Amino acid sequence: MGDVLEERVDEDHPGDVQFARSDRGHLPVQDRGRLEIDVEDVADILSAGIVPATLEFLDRRCISAVEDFAHLGLRTDAGALLLFGDDGPADAVRRDLNRMAELCHEAGATEWTLAEDVAGAEALLTARRCSLPALSRLGSLTILEDATVPRPRIAEMVDRIDAIADRHTVTIATFGHAGDGNLHPTCVVADPNDDESIERAHAAFDDIFRTAIELGGTITGEHGVGAAKLPHLRAQLGDAQMELLSRIKTAFDPARILNPGKLGS
Numbered sequence: 001m002g003d004v005l006e007e008r009v010d011e012d013h014p015g016d017v018q019f020a021r022s023d024r025g026h027l028p029v030q031d032r033g034r035l036e037i038d039v040e041d042v043a044d045i046l047s048a049g050i051v052p053a054t055l056e057f058l059d060r061r062c063i064s065a066v067e068d069f070a071h072l073g074l075r076t077d078a079g080a081l082l083l084f085g086d087d088g089p090a091d092a093v094r095r096d097l098n099r100m101a102e103l104c105h106e107a108g109a110t111e112w113t114l115a116e117d118v119a120g121a122e123a124l125l126t127a128r129r130c131s132l133p134a135l136s137r138l139g140s141l142t143i144l145e146d147a148t149v150p151r152p153r154i155a156e157m158v159d160r161i162d163a164i165a166d167r168h169t170v171t172i173a174t175f176g177h178a179g180d181g182n183l184h185p186t187c188v189v190a191d192p193n194d195d196e197s198i199e200r201a202h203a204a205f206d207d208i209f210r211t212a213i214e215l216g217g218t219i220t221g222e223h224g225v226g227a228a229k230l231p232h233l234r235a236q237l238g239d240a241q242m243e244l245l246s247r248i249k250t251a252f253d254p255a256r257i258l259n260p261g262k263l264g265s
Contacts, residue, residue, distance in 0.1 A: 042178050140192050
């Protein structure tokens with residue numbers, strides 16, 4: 001059995017944080033002046049030797065979309081939501097969750113609650129699990145990507161993603177794994193046949209990948225490079241590593257007939 005701890009931070013009042021806990025382990029973050037406190041929460045918790053089984057977050061746009069979709073009672077005035085999850089022996093889980101709550105309270109949280117059963121825990125986890133379907137309802141095309149930054153740069157990265165979305169006039173919401181800085185910026189396009197909108201979405205993601213590299217991160221945390229991110233791989237790896245990859249490709253495929261047009265071709 002595990003426990004769930006949920007934290008929410010008021011977008012306009014960074015010190016106003018709400019926690020919810022449950023038998024599994026999760027907690028919500030915040031947004032900008034809002035989100036920085038939660039990044040500190042994550043660092044403090046890991047520094048205390050507590051390694052949650054789950055450490056997820058949703059930004060303000062995700063919270064709003066999820067609440068409209070699932071009606072979970074989330075505070076839509078929260079800047080972001082951070083979910084900590086833990087499992088193991090009941091006494092160890094409770095001890096760690098209580099310590100997590102203390103650390104988050106010290107970082108600025110003002111309210112927390114604990115879900116007392118599996119149903120309550122699952123309700124909290126639903127907020128993260130239904131993020132993508134909730135966002136998909138906002139348009140006819142959903143483009144999900146990933147980019148990863150060091151944990152201390154999460155707040156800055158989310159802030160930069162918001163600015164990029166505004167600059168390109170696209171809708172992007174971000175959720176992801178706060179424990180390792182792996183973010184999933186998700187762009188929603190109203191009309192997939194609108195070429196200009198698609199171009200703006202791709203331009204926004206180009207800026208997002210460049211920003212991830214700039215902040216000391218990577219263009220992918222788990223989705224891989226594929227074709228979309230290939231133009232950014234040299235900036236990520238550098239000339240020497242790209243040349244090494246090309247030589248390896250040549251060793252196994254001297255005629256360049258395997259997966260032509262991709263890396264090393």
